[in-house]
Amino acid sequence: ENSVGPPIEEIIQLQVETAPQLLQKPPAVTEAHLNQTTSIAFKCLSTPKPVIHLFRNDVEIQLTDEHYEIVTNPTDLTSY
Incomplete structure (x- = not known):
């Protein structure tokens, strides 16, 4: 302790934002047909x-x- 008083404790959550880093690029062109499902991995x-x-x-x-x-x-908490 000091002359000001007891210490104060706070719990905080810090979220660090970063620019996306590509680990696997999507294809430059993907073909999709009407009413059909396609994927872009x-x-x-x-x-x-x-x-x-x-x-x-x-x-x-x-x-x-x-x-x-x-x-x-x-x-993978930050892997999409």
């Missing part, structure tokens, strides 16, 4: 979870959660 390290943008002829494709899914490996 890649791996990256990222904190927080990455935001995915897809483009066709340099125009972003507007996606909703019902049209795509990011599959993660639960054993």
Whole structure:
């Protein structure tokens, strides 16, 4: 102790954000047929979870959660 009083303890959570690091690049071109499922496989390290943008002829494709899914490996905390 000192003349100011007892020490104060605080528990905090720190989240460090980093730019995504590609471990496995996706293919430059992926073909998808109407009403069929396709996959674009890649791996990256990222904190927080990455935001995915897809483009066709340099125009972003507007996606909703019902049209795509990011599959993660639960054993890799920051690997997607």
